Amino acid sequence: MNIILETTNLCKEYANKRGIRDMTLRLYAGDVYGLLGPNGAGKTTFLKLITGLIRPDQGTITLFNNRIPEHFEAGMQHVGTMVESADFHNFLTANQYLELVARFYPAVVSKRIEEVLDLVGLLKVRKEKIKGYSTGMKQKLALAAAILPEPKLVILDEPTNGLDIEGTVMFRKLIKQLSTEMGTSFLISSHMIHELEQLCNRVGIVIGGQLRREGYVSELLQKNQSLEQFYIDELQLPKEDNASA
Numbered sequence: 001m002n003i004i005l006e007t008t009n010l011c012k013e014y015a016n017k018r019g020i021r022d023m024t025l026r027l028y029a030g031d032v033y034g035l036l037g038p039n040g041a042g043k044t045t046f047l048k049l050i051t052g053l054i055r056p057d058q059g060t061i062t063l064f065n066n067r068i069p070e071h072f073e074a075g076m077q078h079v080g081t082m083v084e085s086a087d088f089h090n091f092l093t094a095n096q097y098l099e100l101v102a103r104f105y106p107a108v109v110s111k112r113i114e115e116v117l118d119l120v121g122l123l124k125v126r127k128e129k130i131k132g133y134s135t136g137m138k139q140k141l142a143l144a145a146a147i148l149p150e151p152k153l154v155i156l157d158e159p160t161n162g163l164d165i166e167g168t169v170m171f172r173k174l175i176k177q178l179s180t181e182m183g184t185s186f187l188i189s190s191h192m193i194h195e196l197e198q199l200c201n202r203v204g205i206v207i208g209g210q211l212r213r214e215g216y217v218s219e220l221l222q223k224n225q226s227l228e229q230f231y232i233d234e235l236q237l238p239k240e241d242n243a244s245a
């Protein structure tokens with residue numbers, strides 16, 4: 001199988017001694033991989049390291065056979081990200097913002113901008129200034145920017161934050177569509193465990209800065225009633241709690 005992302009023994013410790021330790025993970029072409037874990041477990045830190053937003057203390061990151069951060073541009077060439085909440089220029093319209101993003105990708109034509117705006121449901125409001133957008137609309141625009149250059153891998157941190165039910169359904173459909181029709185791979189951190197159960201072929205559970213467990217969703221569902229049950233057992237949460245990730 002074709003490895004598109006590999007991290008080995010990745011470590012990052014913040015000044016407060018928190019962070020991640022020895023995160024070793026492989027993503028294969030076609031994977032839709034869900035990262036689960038409690039608040040503060042280290043999911044965002046892991047995604048920030050992969051996307052070069054912060055530097056590791058130890059360990060290696062390889063994206064499409066390129067070492068990160070040394071060969072950042074080559075590695076990120078096929079990657080779309082939505083990791084930090086995007087810092088939008090509020091005086092621009094969605095259309096203008098995506099035109100700005102498109103400047104980094106010479107192959108992106110204006111028809112593609114219209115296409116992604118339609119995919120995320122922002123076509124009608126594309127000429128309105130971003131300052132008038134709701135949190136969910138901004139989230140959709142960030143998603144549109146992430147998929148604009150038709151990346152082979154899309155890395156998403158809490159992509160459904162702020163999305164309404166319709167937006168969440170749109171998001172799920174979009175990921176399924178890109179994954180089945182285009183073969184796009186995804187690495188998604190989310191607390192929406194039911195969404196991940198429907199979307200992902202693999203999941204990993206991060207606890208206390210370490211990848212505690214991972215597996216194929218189909219196999220986990222043969223042994224567990226649901227992904228949520230597996231997660232609860234892994235965290236040893238009281239069952240009647242019915243807590244979700």
Ligand SMILES: Nc1ncnc2c1ncn2[C@@H]1O[C@H](COP(=O)(O)OP(=O)(O)OP(=O)(O)O)[C@@H](O)[C@H]1O
Nearest residue numbers: 014015016018019038039040041042043044045046
């Ligand atoms: N810039 C920072 N400086 C110091 N500590 C940080 C920083 N960023 C994160 N941390 C700490 O590192 C740990 C991991 O945080 P991280 O944001 O990666 O977790 P997470 O799994 O994404 O959490 P959540 O689900 O709440 O988003 C937490 O204990 C957090 O307090």
